[in-house]
Amino acid sequence: MRLEDLIGQARAAAVLRNAILRDRAAHAYLFRGPEGVGKSTAALLFAQALNCQRKTPSDLASACGECRSCTLIARGSHPDVRFVIPAGDSQTSVIPIDDIRRGFVYDINLKPAFGRYKIYILDPADRTAHLAIHTILKALEEPPPYVVTILVTALPASLPPTIPSRCQNITFQLAGIQAVEHHLLTLGLQPAAASSLARLSGGRIAWAVRAAARPEVLAARKAILDLCADLHRRPVPAGLRLAEDIKLHALALAATRRDAEAQAQADDETERAAPARSFRGDRVLRSELPWCLDVIVSWYRDLLAAPRGGALLNPDYQNLLNTGQGPRSPLQEDHAIRAILETRHSLQRNANIDLALESLAIKLLSGGD
Amino acid sequence: MPYLSLYRKYRPRSFAEVIGQRHVTQTLANAVKANRIAHAYLFCGPRGTGKTSTALALAMSLNCDKGPTPEPCRECEICGRIMAGSALDVFEFDAASHRSVEDIGEVLERVSLAPAEARVKVYIIDEVHMLSGTAFNAFLKTLEEPPAHVVFVLATTEPHRVIPTILSRCQRFDFHRVGVRDIEENIRKITAAEGIEIDEKAIAMLAHAADGSVRDSLTLLDQAFAYAEEAITPEVVTEILGGIEFDLLAEFTEVLLGRDISGALALIERVVGEGKDLRQLVEGLLWHYRNLLLLRVDRRGRDAIVLPEESVKRTAEQANSVSAEEIVRVLDLFAETDRELRFTSQPRLLLELCAVRICEPPKAAEAAAPAGRKEREAARKPAPGAPAEAEVVAEEVKEEAAGPVGLADLKRRWDEVLGGLRKERQGSVAAFLREAVPVGLEGDVVTLAFNHQFHYDQMMKGEERRKAAGDAIARVFRREMTVKYEMGTEPARAEGPGEQEEVKDYLSMFPGSELEEE
Numbered sequence: 001m002r003l004e005d006l007i008g009q010a011r012a013a014a015v016l017r018n019a020i021l022r023d024r025a026a027h028a029y030l031f032r033g034p035e036g037v038g039k040s041t042a043a044l045l046f047a048q049a050l051n052c053q054r055k056t057p058s059d060l061a062s063a064c065g066e067c068r069s070c071t072l073i074a075r076g077s078h079p080d081v082r083f084v085i086p087a088g089d090s091q092t093s094v095i096p097i098d099d100i101r102r103g104f105v106y107d108i109n110l111k112p113a114f115g116r117y118k119i120y121i122l123d124p125a126d127r128t129a130h131l132a133i134h135t136i137l138k139a140l141e142e143p144p145p146y147v148v149t150i151l152v153t154a155l156p157a158s159l160p161p162t163i164p165s166r167c168q169n170i171t172f173q174l175a176g177i178q179a180v181e182h183h184l185l186t187l188g189l190q191p192a193a194a195s196s197l198a199r200l201s202g203g204r205i206a207w208a209v210r211a212a213a214r215p216e217v218l219a220a221r222k223a224i225l226d227l228c229a230d231l232h233r234r235p236v237p238a239g240l241r242l243a244e245d246i247k248l249h250a251l252a253l254a255a256t257r258r259d260a261e262a263q264a265q266a267d268d269e270t271e272r273a274a275p276a277r278s279f280r281g282d283r284v285l286r287s288e289l290p291w292c293l294d295v296i297v298s299w300y301r302d303l304l305a306a307p308r309g310g311a312l313l314n315p316d317y318q319n320l321l322n323t324g325q326g327p328r329s330p331l332q333e334d335h336a337i338r339a340i341l342e343t344r345h346s347l348q349r350n351a352n353i354d355l356a357l358e359s360l361a362i363k364l365l366s367g368g369d
Numbered sequence: 370m371p372y373l374s375l376y377r378k379y380r381p382r383s384f385a386e387v388i389g390q391r392h393v394t395q396t397l398a399n400a401v402k403a404n405r406i407a408h409a410y411l412f413c414g415p416r417g418t419g420k421t422s423t424a425l426a427l428a429m430s431l432n433c434d435k436g437p438t439p440e441p442c443r444e445c446e447i448c449g450r451i452m453a454g455s456a457l458d459v460f461e462f463d464a465a466s467h468r469s470v471e472d473i474g475e476v477l478e479r480v481s482l483a484p485a486e487a488r489v490k491v492y493i494i495d496e497v498h499m500l501s502g503t504a505f506n507a508f509l510k511t512l513e514e515p516p517a518h519v520v521f522v523l524a525t526t527e528p529h530r531v532i533p534t535i536l537s538r539c540q541r542f543d544f545h546r547v548g549v550r551d552i553e554e555n556i557r558k559i560t561a562a563e564g565i566e567i568d569e570k571a572i573a574m575l576a577h578a579a580d581g582s583v584r585d586s587l588t589l590l591d592q593a594f595a596y597a598e599e600a601i602t603p604e605v606v607t608e609i610l611g612g613i614e615f616d617l618l619a620e621f622t623e624v625l626l627g628r629d630i631s632g633a634l635a636l637i638e639r640v641v642g643e644g645k646d647l648r649q650l651v652e653g654l655l656w657h658y659r660n661l662l663l664l665r666v667d668r669r670g671r672d673a674i675v676l677p678e679e680s681v682k683r684t685a686e687q688a689n690s691v692s693a694e695e696i697v698r699v700l701d702l703f704a705e706t707d708r709e710l711r712f713t714s715q716p717r718l719l720l721e722l723c724a725v726r727i728c729e730p731p732k733a734a735e736a737a738a739p740a741g742r743k744e745r746e747a748a749r750k751p752a753p754g755a756p757a758e759a760e761v762v763a764e765e766v767k768e769e770a771a772g773p774v775g776l777a778d779l780k781r782r783w784d785e786v787l788g789g790l791r792k793e794r795q796g797s798v799a800a801f802l803r804e805a806v807p808v809g810l811e812g813d814v815v816t817l818a819f820n821h822q823f824h825y826d827q828m829m830k831g832e833e834r835r836k837a838a839g840d841a842i843a844r845v846f847r848r849e850m851t852v853k854y855e856m857g858t859e860p861a862r863a864e865g866p867g868e869q870e871e872v873k874d875y876l877s878m879f880p881g882s883e884l885e886e887e
Contacts, residue, residue: 008644011608015596024372024595026588035714105466134499138463142377142454157711162416162526165585168374168592171609176644202717203644290714301718304725310634330725337718345712 002062003045006038007183007205008175015170016046017061025050025117026168028140028149030125032156033172036206042172043121043150047081048073050148051115069115080115082107084122095122097132105139108147117148125151126158133159141166174203184212192316193218199313200294207291216256220249221295228299229320231364242364243357250292254284289353290344297340304333339363376417376587379559382452383426384439387419388555388583389547394423396542398439401430406489407540409512409521411497413528414544417584421461421495423544424522425451428459428491431520437488447487458487465496470503477511480519490519497523498530505532512538546581549573555583556590565590566600570677574606603677613645613653615680619687621650622657625699626691630728637720647716651707651723657684658703662696664688699727776810782845783807789841798837801827806857813850815842818857825856 003013012031019025029046031039048063048070049055055064063070072078084103086093104120112118125133140149140163149167156164175183181198183205185191189212196218201208211217227242298313305312306321314321343360347353381387384394393412400406410427412420429452431437434445441448450456462476476492484490494500500508512521512535523539525531553576560567575593579586589609590601597605607614617640624632640650663670665688674681688696706723710716790799802817804824809816819825828834839852 011596015592015609018595022595026372026374026591026595027377028374101466131499134496135466135468137465137496138461139466145373160526165416165582165588168588168595170592171646173644173646174641176642178642179644202715203641294715297715297718301721304721305634308634308725309631310721311638330729334722334726337722341713341715341718344714 001041001045001065002059003042003049006042006045008179008203009038009042009172012042012170012172015168016042016049020046020049020061025148027143027145027147028167029151030156030159030164030167030169031150031152031172032164032169033154034174034204035154036204037172037174038205039152039154039172040121040123042170043123043152044073046150047078047119047121047148050117050119051078051080078115079113080117081119082121084120086124086127093127095128095132097129097135100128100132100135104149105135108139108143111144112146116146118146120147120149121152122149123152124154125163126153126155133163137162137166175205177201177203179203180205180208184208187212196221196314196316200291200298202294214253214256216253220253220292223249224292224295225299225314225317228296229317243354243361246289246292246296246357247353250285250288253288253292285353286347289347293340293344293347297337297344300333300336300340304330304337336364374588375559375563375591376584379562379587381419381422381426382429382443383441384423384430387423387426389551390419390423390544393542393544394426397423397427398430401427401437401439404437406431406520408515408519409539410523411528411531411536411539411541412522412524412544413541414526415546415582416526417579417582417586418544418547419583420524420544421493424491424493424524425459427520427522428456428489428493431489431491432456432458432487456487458484458490460490460492462492462494463496464494464504465499468499468501468504470501470507473500473504473508477508480511481516484518488518491522492519493522493524495524496526497535498525498527502532505535509534509538547583548581549576552576552579552581552583552586556586559587559590560601565594567593568600568602570603571601571606574603574610578606578610613650615657615676617650618653618657619680619683621654622661622687625724625727626687628728630725633724633728634721637717637724641717647720648707648710651703651710651720655700655703655707658696658700660684661688661691662693662700665691665693665696698730702726776807778846779807779810779815785845786841789844790837793837793841795834795837795841798828798834798841801834802838805854808857809853813848814853815850816853816855818855820857822856825854828854 003016004010006013012033031043033039045063048065049061051069051073052063052067053069054067055062065071065074069078073081076083082103084095084099086095087099100122104122108118108120110118122128122136136149140151143149151159151163151167153159156169177198180201180203181194184194184197187209189197193212197208197211200221201211224246227245231242299317302312302314302317302321304310306318312318312321339360343351343356347356384398387394410424412423414420426441429441429443429448430439432447432451433441434447435442443449443452447456451459454461460476464473467473480490480492515521521539523531523535528536528541553572556567556572556575559565560572571593575586575589578589589606592609593601593605596609604614621633621636624636637647640647660670660674660676661684663673664685671681671685674684676684702723706719709719713719787799787803790796790802801824804821805817805819805828807815808818819828828838835852835854839850842852843849
């Protein structure tokens, strides 16, 4: 894979390629942009390209992907390409300050072992221990000449402003819906499925590709949308079921994913201790819920857009959207959408899952009053 | 030699080269000349304004072989070493990664030793706000009375996090954001020296985007240079800023001015399809509407707009077709959306909601919605020349009144009741009732609770007052109702609850405004 193969990141790729071709790699980069658009992949590719030992003369900006340097980087064991990442893999784990000090701030003074550059990838740079990010300021600003630092973040606003100011900022953007759809088609997905997933992804290519490998995602989408449609035709029973059902769907999804992960782990023969895994269960469920809510929110968004001639996110539900609703005021949709977004947000901050979903169902049923 | 970033290559080396901080550099230069150097300085100011550079320039000025002089020669051994960062007597100490009391202790231990080669030992403590509390305290004594051969320079972006006992021991210099003109001049100089081709307009855009930081302007320039195939044009700068080109902003605005919601939705669809950042779009629209407002209220506003001539013309045309009130209304909505966008994973939805609200302004009857503050205010205005909106309200009342009435409806439309009273020239009754809250509704019996004994007594005194109130309620809900009056159980708030609260609300929206007694 080359930098320019990243979907929808032509601009970022061009800047990075030029930096390599003109031998003007900056000492510090900040890769910023939404989750799941390829920032981390780009950091890896850029590191490979900078240190590649066997570039093809026809394309000096890309790594060969096969030499010792490239393979070591891909495995994460290159001595000159250091990943400074959170300890632990939960949503809330942070990069400990000692890792930043030992793995970056002090380490930059040691010359590269055999690479041309010594590259540090802090990913995600916004998740460091309290105030620890300040410790990198000096090392970031005036490192020895062989150092290239890449900070990766989806939340640049949460870094102190002195950090972006010291870096070349490379902005990654969401891939267009059509680009995602096209890519899913090349992966061999059915056109209808590709269309639905691309719209649901909102342009986050990584999510779309992962979802494409899981048929249960589309099934859950359909079930949830059916529920939403029911909610307005037969409000009371459907409403009471909504919270419960969303959770069931998310649970089922989480279960299949957990099985898949456990399988992968067993294959790797790196089985973890059992208690650790049950803890991960709740986390997996929590990570499935946001997009279940995205499905619901897309429904209400379409209710708003349909009578106003906007393109639909769920074109396959066009008939249901257009019929049987009666006139609804935009304020109702407004309230509904805000309520869903709020729930999504609070779930990410560890709100009680059952309570949050039930309160959401009540809000949706009461129609905004 | 590997490539060096522009902002490191062109770091200022003397007081004269520091950009846009004359109030600091002049003072320091004079102090050097007069040989009246303080033992401790605190440099504060935003990123990229020259704090560390000035500190290094001070070190060179004091220690240059031909000095002390405000213009160090840069050729003598000591100047060279300070520039290379290898001088034995100039310590750059990074407080951010050495926060602990042990770290600062190590430095303090050696303060009393005489300088090895220079005249003065200079300690530059960068990011000083990061020192731990104990480290600060350990530092106090030395900072207050260091040996004669020592100068401390503390630099920080966040002076409010430095403890007051440190602040009071230093001469403090505040670095300001650098003006756009100065930054432009600097970019021109550097591009000329580097042989970079750059368009004048592009320079203006870079300087603008740097937001007062010289370092930001140079990282941006670096980026633009890395991206551009040949010359740096305004298009290149728009691209690297991830910004939204003017034409798109103008097109979007046209659609919104025409209140064409399907057009707006289609445009958002297109922007999302191209993968553009909606946050940037909203930010761009905010600027565009700000420009519209400038042109609308003041012809001379033109000068304050950083855009090519033809764009200004198009903006002016748009400005002429819309009222200032409408611009402000839309600006409010965009500003709110801009805030919300920071924390959302669904920027598209919020922008679409915003577009709907722009194209379909809420009607007076929906005044309960958050956007309805103005309508509520209108309904509350005193009777003379009752506003047109009041008429609208009356109209819609008739349409709505059919169904059963709940307590919520009563509360929501309470302002209408009061408005109706004023229209019937029953202002005093309205004033008393404003202090009351509908608390109950059973069948046709409305219960009103008062916060103050006085208002309650006044209502109980006059038969015709109660009748007027009953009539007003009946008019709004098209139904005869019996009204019960009682004293509220809520503890009475201090003077005039409702109104005072609301006035405060408004005041907080306009920082700096004061309430004037009539």
